[in-house]
Amino acid sequence: MKALLIGESKQGKIEDSTYELVGFAKQFGMESAMFIVAKSDSQIAYDGKVYLADSDKYKEYNPDAHKKLIEEAINKENPDYIIFSHSSYGWDMAFRVAADLKVAPISEVVDYKDGTFVVPCCNSKFRREVKPKTDKAVLTLQGGAFNPVIEGTPQVETLDIGDVEPSVEFIDYEVQEKTGVDLTKAEVIVSVGRGVGKKENIEFEKELAETLGGELGASRPVVDAEWLDQSHQVGTTGQTVAPKLYIACGISGAIQHLAGMKKSGFVVAINKDKDAPIGEVADVFVVADVNEFVPILTKKLKSA
Amino acid sequence: MKILVCVKQVPDMESKFKIDSSSKWYDQSDLVYKINEYDEYAAEEAVRLKEKVSGSELTVLSIGPERVKDAIRKVLAMGADKGIHILDNEEHLKDPFQKASAIAEYAKSENFDIIFTGLQSQDRGSAQLAPLLAGMLNYSFVSTVVAFENKEGYVEVARELEGGLRAKVKVKLPAVVACQLGLNTPRYPTLPNIMKAKRKELKTVNIEELLKVEPLIETEKVYFPERKAGGIVLEGKADEMADELIKILKEKTQVVK
Numbered sequence: 001m002k003a004l005l006i007g008e009s010k011q012g013k014i015e016d017s018t019y020e021l022v023g024f025a026k027q028f029g030m031e032s033a034m035f036i037v038a039k040s041d042s043q044i045a046y047d048g049k050v051y052l053a054d055s056d057k058y059k060e061y062n063p064d065a066h067k068k069l070i071e072e073a074i075n076k077e078n079p080d081y082i083i084f085s086h087s088s089y090g091w092d093m094a095f096r097v098a099a100d101l102k103v104a105p106i107s108e109v110v111d112y113k114d115g116t117f118v119v120p121c122c123n124s125k126f127r128r129e130v131k132p133k134t135d136k137a138v139l140t141l142q143g144g145a146f147n148p149v150i151e152g153t154p155q156v157e158t159l160d161i162g163d164v165e166p167s168v169e170f171i172d173y174e175v176q177e178k179t180g181v182d183l184t185k186a187e188v189i190v191s192v193g194r195g196v197g198k199k200e201n202i203e204f205e206k207e208l209a210e211t212l213g214g215e216l217g218a219s220r221p222v223v224d225a226e227w228l229d230q231s232h233q234v235g236t237t238g239q240t241v242a243p244k245l246y247i248a249c250g251i252s253g254a255i256q257h258l259a260g261m262k263k264s265g266f267v268v269a270i271n272k273d274k275d276a277p278i279g280e281v282a283d284v285f286v287v288a289d290v291n292e293f294v295p296i297l298t299k300k301l302k303s304a
Numbered sequence: 305m306k307i308l309v310c311v312k313q314v315p316d317m318e319s320k321f322k323i324d325s326s327s328k329w330y331d332q333s334d335l336v337y338k339i340n341e342y343d344e345y346a347a348e349e350a351v352r353l354k355e356k357v358s359g360s361e362l363t364v365l366s367i368g369p370e371r372v373k374d375a376i377r378k379v380l381a382m383g384a385d386k387g388i389h390i391l392d393n394e395e396h397l398k399d400p401f402q403k404a405s406a407i408a409e410y411a412k413s414e415n416f417d418i419i420f421t422g423l424q425s426q427d428r429g430s431a432q433l434a435p436l437l438a439g440m441l442n443y444s445f446v447s448t449v450v451a452f453e454n455k456e457g458y459v460e461v462a463r464e465l466e467g468g469l470r471a472k473v474k475v476k477l478p479a480v481v482a483c484q485l486g487l488n489t490p491r492y493p494t495l496p497n498i499m500k501a502k503r504k505e506l507k508t509v510n511i512e513e514l515l516k517v518e519p520l521i522e523t524e525k526v527y528f529p530e531r532k533a534g535g536i537v538l539e540g541k542a543d544e545m546a547d548e549l550i551k552i553l554k555e556k557t558q559v560v561k
Contacts, residue, residue, distance in 0.1 A: 010465065061463075061471055063445070088465045091423070091447040091482070095432045098401075099439025104520040105401065107430035116524060122330065122427050123317050129524040167444035167479075171472040174462065188559050212559060224486040230468065237464055245559045252317070255429075266557045267532075268549065273318070274539075279531045284552055287539045297546045301560070304550060 001028070004079035006070060007036035007044070008089045009060055011173065014044055017085040017141075019148035022046055024083065024141055026149050028112050034154070035073040037066055047152025051076070053159045061089075065164035067096055072161055074101070079136070086140035087236075094140050104132030108255070110145040124255040124277040143236055144259045181215050181231050182239075188214025189243045191234055191261070192222050195250020195271060196290055199227040204294040205249050211301050217241065217261075219251045235260035250290040253278030270294065305360040309350040309384065309420040310407060310437075311343040313368055313375040314427045327525045329396050330427075339375045342422025346483040348490040349452050350420040351383035356454060361385050365410070367403055368395040373506065380501035381493030387504065392511035399519040400428070404436035406514040411441060418459070419480045423448055431482070438480035446475050447482040 003025045007018035018036070025032040033049040036042075040054045051073040058065045070093070074082060082097060084090035086108045098105035110127075111118035117139065121128045183189060190209040192202050202216075209216045218232040234241055235257040246264035251257060253269070253276055261267070262281045269282035270290050279285050286293060315321070315335040322331040339347070347364065354362040364379040366372040367390040376387040390406060392398065398406075411419065419441075424431035431447070438445030450470065451462035463471045464484050475481070493501070531537075536552065538545045553560040 010469070015466075061473070088448050088463060091431050092435070092445070092463075095435035096439050096445060098432075098520075099404075099436045102520070105430070105432050105436070106521060107432060119430075120529075121429055121526070122315075122321060123429070124529070125317075125321055126323075126330065126526050127529050128526045131522045131524055133518070133520055133522055167476045168446055169474040171460070171474055173465075174470040174472055175468070214559075220485060236466060238468070240467075245553070245557050266553075268553075274537070275320070275528075277529070279535065279537075280529050281532055282535050283532065283556070284549060285531075285535060285537045286545055286549060287537065288542055288545060293542045293546065296542050297549065300546050300550060 001030045001081065002077065002079045003030045003032040003081045003083050004073060004077050005032055005034045006082065006084045006093070007034050007038070008085060008087065009036060009038035009042065009055060011060070012039055014038060014042060015085070016148065017087060017143055019045070019150045020143070020146045021083050021085065021141060023149040024146040027146060030081070033073070033077050033079070035070055037069065040158070044154050045150045045152060046154045048154055050154040050156045051159045052156050057160070059170050061170040062166055063092055063096065063168050064166050066093060067100065068161055068164055069159050070097055071100065072159055082136065082138045084138070084140045086142050090140040094138050098138040101136065101138070103134045103136040103138055105138045106130055106132060107140050108142045109139050110142050120255050124253065124258065124280070125275070142255065142259065144262060183215055183217055183232070183234065183241045184239055186215040186241070186243050188212045188245045189217040189234070189241055190214055190247045190249065191217035191219065191251060192228065192249055193219040193251030194221040195252070201291050202227060204291060204298070208247070208294055208298045211298050212245070214243070214245070219254070219257050248278050248282070249294060251278055252276045253280065305353065305357045305417045306415060307350050307354055307360055307362045307418050307420070308365060308411060308414070308416045309347050309362065309379065310365050310433070311347060311375050311379055312340040312422070312425045313337045313366060313372040314340045314425055317426055323526055323528070327527070328523050329526055332396070337371055337374070339378060340422050340425045342424060342426070342483060342485060344490040345485060345487040346420040346422050347379045347382055347384070348488045349483060351491070352488065353418070353454055354383065363388060365390065365407065367392050367406065367511065369393045376506060377501050378493060380504045380506070381498045382491055383497070385504065387506040389506060389508045390511055390514060391508050399521050400430055400432035401436055401520045402515055402517055404433050405440060405517045406511060407437055408440035409514040409516065410509065417477050419443070421480065421482050423482045423484050434480050434482035441478070441480070444476050444479035446473060446479065448484045449481055450484050450487050452481065452487065
């Protein structure tokens with residue numbers, strides 16, 4: 001099996017997720033080559049061939065040109081699998097390539113066995129095993145599902161296909177103002193999910209976090225509902241955290257959330273739904289109503 | 305402007321799910337259905353655009369069995385002008401490539417300027433339909449949109465990237481726009497608008513008339529993931545569980561002493 005890995009660079013840096021693609025290919029014994037649009041002097045720690053298109057010319061985000069460049073690399077390599085990260089870049093690019101080539105698109109791969117791919121569904125309540133019906137397939141890999149491999153020196157071949165008329169044009173990056181908390185340094189995170197019911201109830205988790213000397217985290221729906229600001233958000237579009245103790249309160253465990261916290265040392269989940277997917281990463285699963293359980297826990301910790 | 309919004313009806317994710325007898329999907333009985341959360345943002349943005357650009361027409365489309373008419377009617381009540389129901393009792397067995405090509409088949413003669421969808425569905429979650437549709441129609445495409453503004457002859461959007469970063473992007477029309485959560489605050493339809501929606505045009509087309517392609521992927525089986533090996537489950541009285549949890553935290557972590 002041969003894989004073409006589609007790396008990513010953002011703001012001049014190679015994204016860590018690129019090396020997870022390499023890890024995937026290595027783990028399953030696939031031959032691989034890489035394609036990336038990046039700075040021409042990028043240091044890529046990869047032992048293989050890299051087709052590099054210059055980001056000064058083609059921009060880090062320019063889907064029309066990138067698609068043509070990727071298809072050029074596919075023509076040269078004739079890979080069985082074209083592999084992207086399941087990221088904002090992958091969402092945009094991968095399935096357009098699949099539509100062009102009319103090959104099977106498979107999203108958010110978490111495992112692979114003998115030509116069958118494992119993907120989550122229903123907010124990761126289930127796993128689904130899918131098989132491509134075409135010779136080639138376009139895959140996106142879930143962040144954090146495969147261990148990165150960062151080693152080697154590549155043989156770089158520069159790709160240039162001239163100018164491409166863009167239908168979508170990159171204007172600029174906007175960095176969200178970093179206010180409030182830096183969760184990446186916290187030893188304890190008490191995280192709030194939609195299961196707490198309403199904004200006022202977050203007081204319980206706040207008090208628990210203070211009692212444990214930790215910070216307050218949140219799942220995406222809590223931030224979208226404006227119960228807490230974005231700096232609290234844990235997950236792929238928020239912060240990736242690895243505290244010693246992570247307490248998930250009323251969080252069901254959407255895949256995007258799990259990807260941001262599954263490297264935590266010890267995970268406690270408090271949820272009244274025993275089947276909630278957060279159970280997949282929980283060391284202790286407390287089946288309870290968070291609004292009843294958390295105040296009792298805090299009180300006992302205070303008096304202990 | 306001619307605007308289309310595609311919505312999917314999905315089970316409430318808080319439901320108790322069971323695997324069906326084929327082991328290839330969840331059991332669809334005894335579930336409460338609602339509009340896919342991502343698509344609510346798409347619908348709201350589509351309605352706002354329609355309200356802003358005079359002379360616009362907004363169509364709402366959904367594929368599925370009879371019940372998906374509820375989703376269409378809700379978007380009609382939010383402000384869409386007419387509905388298209390692509391009737392398919394086996395929608396859950398189709399792959400995104402097939403659904404995208406059915407929509408493309410319908411949309412190709414309609415010349416929509418802009419097509420809104422959600423970024424992904426809450427059940428299948430593959431985020432494929434919108435980019436596949438854009439590819440088939442040869443439209444511009446932009447995903448994970450968290451801000452949207454209509455300009456003269458193009459739209460300007462913000463894409464949400466990883467780690468709190470956004471990219472501002474200019475998109476030529478016609479375009480498919482895949483909306484991320486938090487793009488706006490979807491409205492609740494008012495009672496008069498719900499009543500009005502009942503009189504709006506809702507046309508049904510059979511899937512067979514639009515679907516001409518075979519699937520590209522095959523689902524072999526669906527199953528529940530395993531719980532973390534060695535994970536402990538505590539059940540019972542809150543008071544006793546709290547004592548037990550504190551005991552475990554003292555043993556297993558250094559943060560509770």
